[in-house]
Amino acid sequence: MNLRRRTPKELILMAQEAQRVLLYVLEYFGPDPFESVWKNFKPMYFGQFKDRRINRPALELENDDDDDDEPYECSLTEFDDLWDLAAYCFGYVEPRHRNNKQQDQQSLKQPAGHMRRRMVLNVIITVLEADLRDRRGSNSALEKCEFLNTLRKDSTGNRSQFDRYLDIIFCAFGCHSSEDGEPTRLKDAEAAEFAGRLLNMMGVLSYCDNLVTTSALVEQTYRRFLKLDVESCANLIQIIESTTFLSALCDLYLSDSDCSCVPEEYMKLRKGRHTTFLVEKLLHFNIKTRPVKLESLEDIYRHVMIVLWRYMLYFNERSLRYDVSRTKQDGSRTFHSRTISTVTDDQKIEVIVSGPDAIAQWRKHVDSMIKEVGGDSLSGENDRKLKKQIKWSIQLLQLYM
Structure with missing residues (x-):
């Protein structure tokens, strides 16, 4: 399909329809059909298909006169991981890029590219939330959840270093980085919603058999919490689900x-x-x-x-x-709330x-x-x-x- 001849409005409508279809799939079939999504991020994608791809990465290809050629094969190949995608959606510039003039991603140059990336992020977060809910009955199952795999372990094998993730999350609430001094105001309500959902998943894992080091998450979150202005602080408090x-x-x-x-x-x-x-x-x-x-x-x-x-x-x-389930002698079951x-x-x-x-x-x-x-x-x-x-x-x- 040649997307270059589509207007921004047409592209947004197409993306919205695709988003609805994907969410319907998630509702009826659960997160399993989305397992292959994680292989489309840049490190996994190039590692898996390097033998049959050309030497230059697809994201570095320049547009030519052939309208049938797309500048990229899959937009997720432009991003290192979920957090790299979230950083672009929230407008966060990671420290390794701050001293360099970074070239925009190819897909972000396309009409309505930024809005479409947010739709992709919304679907991915929704899939991760569903995957987390399906596994919450067992700690051993939670250890294999997709969201936990996006959080790197430290040198001791624990997940206790959250600076990068929290800087990205708090950027949506106005705090650009952990080094910022004065509080800044909430700049994007939609981004704040996505950021809050990511933080909530981290919170869930921190109280489940300490899959995420609880004390470290609380302390590192608190340092950024102090930097928010009143409005952003109130928004964050209302978004956090874990009391x-x-x-x-x-x-x-x-x-x-x-x-x-x-x-x-x-x-x-x-x-x-x-x-x-x-x-x-x-x-x-x-x-x-x-x-x-x-x-x-x-x-x-x-x-x-x-x-x-x-x-x-x-x-x-x-x-x-x-709820407690009890089976009677006649085979019937009763439920009691405790x-x-x-x-x-x-x-x-x-x-x-x-x-x-x-x-x-x-x-x-x-x-x-x-x-x-x-x-x-x-x-x-x-x-x-x-x-x-x-x-x-x-x-x-x-x-x-």
Whole structure:
């Protein structure tokens, strides 16, 4: 098929139709029909077909006068792996390319090439998610999932080095690299959705028999989490599906905050092991913390938002619901829903009884921070909006309690 004579609109319509067909195939037949896709990335493709291909890589061929010749055989052959494709879709330039003027990929030069690459990325991520779901019942099966194969092992045989992957992911939220200083704003909602889905798959694997080193993933994610502005931070929090992973990020943020107002008797909870889920830390430590940089209402709102999420996540992250199947003597089967929770009844009662007073103290604490930055005298449109958001966050937590 000669694609060069097609208009960008025609190419997009064709790509959308192909995307729908592929997603239908995935829905009805599962991820197995897509096994050969991974062989089309550049290293695998050239390694597998090098004997019958010409010496020059297809991606280096230049267009000639023959309209029947395509500048590439398969667009995935232009990319090293899934993450290389994601980097191009998110606009991330990897360090090895930053000092060189990199030539655009051939397919990206074609009409609507960038939009078509995103459609391909969407299908691939959807396939990886389906593959992960199908294997979640067994750790041995998860070890063979396609997404895990995209994460390289370190010198010790563990998957603990995520800098490249997280830099690509956080680029979609505005943070271009781990070396960036000032926060930047979310630049692309669609890219952020794709990036969040990739991060969620990493989170799932980190809590499944430690296939991905959990502590390393949390710490390396947290370093980039700090570099996001309020809007991007809120978007990331809402995208992360693993409540345990999100709780760990929020706890790290609050533990690293200004603790000058925290009573001395509770300072031991700041960095103590296994203190993340203690009720005492929730009621007496978190609500007394302050932003490290307290210069504006935006600093306060960001801090309030993370305290709010830490409260709301407290119960969710510590329970597991599952179904038990029992076979009766007559051969019939019954199903019973069970819940495992490490939140004891005493802890629940303490939060319910002490929570309202703690939140009332938190409101006064937040009001004092607003006065400190001159918030009472600020009347700009953005300042009024931030004050409303801070007020609503506190009210939301009161309603939640």
